[in-house]
Amino acid sequence: MAKEQDGSSKLRHPEFQRMRVTLTIGVIGLCVTSYILGAWQGTSNSIKPSFISTKTRCHDLARSSGARLDFQAHHQVVFNESSLVLEKFPSCQLKYSEYTPCQDPRRARKFPKKMMQYRERHCPKKEDLLRCLIPAPQGYKNPFEWPKSRDYAWYNNIPHRELSIEKAVQNWIQVEGDLLRFPGGGTMFPHGADAYIDDINALIPLNDGNIRTALDTGCGVASWGAYLMKRNIITMSFAPRDSHEAQVQFALERGVPSMIGVMGTERIPYPARAFDMAHCSRCLIPWNKLDGVYLIEVDRVLRPGGYWILSGPPIHWKRHFKGWERTEEDLKQEQDEIEDLAKRLCWKKVVEKGDLSIWQKPTNHIECVDSRKVYDTPKICKGNDVDSAWYKKMETCISPLPDVKSEDEVAGGALEQWPKRASAVPPRISRGTVPGLTPEKFQEDSKLWSERVDHYKKLIPPLGKRRYRNVMDMNAGMGGFAAALMKYPLWVMNVVPSGSPRDTLGVIYERGFIGTYQDWCEAFSTYPRTYDLIHADNVFSSYQDRCDITYILLEMDRILRPEGTVIIRDTVEVLGKVQAIAEGMRWKSQIMDHESGPFNPEKILVAVKTYWTGKPAQKQ
Structure with missing residues (x-):
């Protein structure tokens, strides 16, 4: 016992106690230093310039997929090994190089031609989905940088001569060796789109910031939208996939916003009160037929006080009727019927001069409601689903505008001039019409996306340069990502998933940006290789219980250009699954920490699609 007591007395000696304290502090210091160094290394990860290649090919890319971050130190996430088995996706046959799943001409033949139903969206069934990678054509090159891309494209990227022959007189496209040149011509643009826009500007002001968002129905190769950009007007252009090969593909190759779309039986996929101006230049839409349903649809998406511009038949028919190969009586009747319909929609005719006619929608519906005593049709719709536009049938009634207290008030709220419009609180938020969104939350969201x-x-160092032109935000929220990028020479297709808890697409348009509704369990209405950068914020965690996320990634690969970049924000577990799939798609990827540091369970995956092209089928 005595010896044990002697030993214990030594342990209690003051000098020994001091040594023990010093040793403990030293160990703690080493742990803290080790942690700080580890955290610093984790947060300083970035993709080297060689990873985001600006060259035409990717042979020099370092393989980053294997260099995954060590999440185990911070988050106890367990991956299901069997779910991460790498699937190597083969190349589809070269015949699919321009495949548009929901606008497949072969599938379209099964649907009625009445009201253009066969050219609407008809997506493949699950068993018909392609589980392969859409190839780029041989000789594919990165598009020219904007603004050169507005006027030139590589022929091998879209190897079609049809429009250069079919529309030779109208000067849409010219083939010059290995280049396609876009002179800016059009059916009603004999002196070019720029001069045509000058003619419009002489009739209504285009340069004062009041007109920011425009809609071009039946856009051709989107020259109208292309030349409006230098006036700070952004245009949503659409055209069907039809006999004029690849109109929308040409537009997007030029770096101009565009979608495959048609005026058929369903509403166009945009919210009510979205556009300051709508335009039809010989778009061949029967505005005076079918109880006026197509002009009524334009009225739905036009902002209060917005303009509708019509050129081509029947405008200026006295001069053009012989060239249009139609009788004077027929054309006069068509114009009279359009004039009458516009009046019953409560539009005011602003001017008709030369080949242009312009109408203006009222700023509110006070007088329009009273006028229903005079006009039996169209009636004003009942209900509040005016923004509903995903597989929603068109209606032959006028979409009601929000109530106002005086004749001078703008229904739904007046908008700031551009560019103040981008940062101002949108009326849909300030008026509380989007549940859960407040001006304070809007400001916080804007600050958050600026930091992100x-x-x-x-x-991604090239992000602030001209490397990226066509950008897509797959889950755009209030448009904060687009707003934070607006100082760069690019545009953003803001997508609000259909069925989202909050429909924010109207908010995005009120900020002066464009976008569309979309269900990501289906293909997007565009051609392959039409976007340079795709941003996906919590898309996969939102959809993983609804459909196979593999097909969402295959769709992203379809619409992404070779050497295009993807940014995906999601939880660690979801990104682990995404990266495993992406590796089988020939993407180079790396998962990095959240901007707030390594302890945030949300991470960022950055990936680059490698360059490769399809091979012709071997002859048997």
Whole structure:
């Protein structure tokens, strides 16, 4: 016992106690230093310039897929090994190089031609989905940078001569060696789109910031939208996939916003009160037929006080009727019927001069409601589903505008001039019409995305340069990502998933940006290789219980250009699954920490689609 007591007395000696304290502090210090170094290394990860290649090919890319971050130190996430088995996706046959799943001409033949139903969206069934990678054509090259891309494209990227022959007189496209040149011509643009827009500007002001968002129905190769951009007007252009090969593909190759779309039986996929101006230049839409349903649909998406511009038949028919190969009586009747319909929609005719006719929608519906005592049709719709536009049938009634208290008030709220419009609180938020969104939340969201884009620029140095032109945000929220990028020479297709808890697409348009509704369990209405950068914020965690996320990634690969970049924000577990699939798609990817540091369970996956092209089928 005595010896044990002697030993214990030594342990209690003051000098020994001091040594023990010093040793403990030293160990703690080493742990803290180790942690700080580890955290610093984790947060300073960025993709090297060689990873985001600006060259035509990717042979020099370092393989980053294997260099995954070590999440185990911070988050106890367990991956199901069997679910991460790498699937190597083969190339589809070269005949699919321009495949548009929901606008497949072969499938379209099964549907009625009445009201253009066969050209609407008809997506493949699950068993018909392609589980392969859409190839680029041989000789594919990265498009020219904007603004050169507005006027030139590589022929091998879209190897079609049809429009250069079919529309030779109208000067849409010219083939010059290995280049396609877009002179800016059009059916009603004999002196070019720029001069045509000058003619419009002489009739209504285009340069004062009041007109920011425009809609071009039946856009051709989107020259109208292309030349409006230098006036700070952004245009949503659409055209069907039809005999004029690849109109929308040409538009997007030029770096101009465009979608495959048609005026058929369903509403166009945009919210009510979205556009400051709508345009039809010989778009061949029967405005005076079918109880006026198509002009009524334009009225739905036009903002209060917005303009509708019509050129081509029947406008200026006295001069053009012989060239249009139609009788004077027929054309006069068509114009009279359009004039009458516009009056019953409560539109005011602003001017008709030369080949142009312009109408203006009222700023509110006070007088329009009273006028129903005079006009039996169209009636004003009942209900509040005016923004509903995903597989929603068109209606032959006028979409009601929000109530106002005086004749001078703008229904739904007046908008700021551009560019103040981008940062101002949108009326849909300030008036409380989007549940759960407040001006304070809007300001917080704007600040958040400004910080996130600053972080993205550190990860992807070319983001602030001209490397990216066509950008897509797959889950756009209030449009904060687009707003944070507006100082760069690019545009953003803001997508609000259909069925979202909050429909924010109207908010995005009120900020002066464009976008569309979309269900990501289906293909997007565009051609392959039409976007340079795709941003997906919590898309996969939202959809993983609704459909196979493999097909969402295959769709992203379809619409992404070779050497295009993807930014995906999601939880660690979801990104692990995404990266495993992406590796089988020939993407180079790396998962990095959240901008706030390594302890945030949300991470960022950055990936680059490698360059490769299809091979012709071997002859048997």
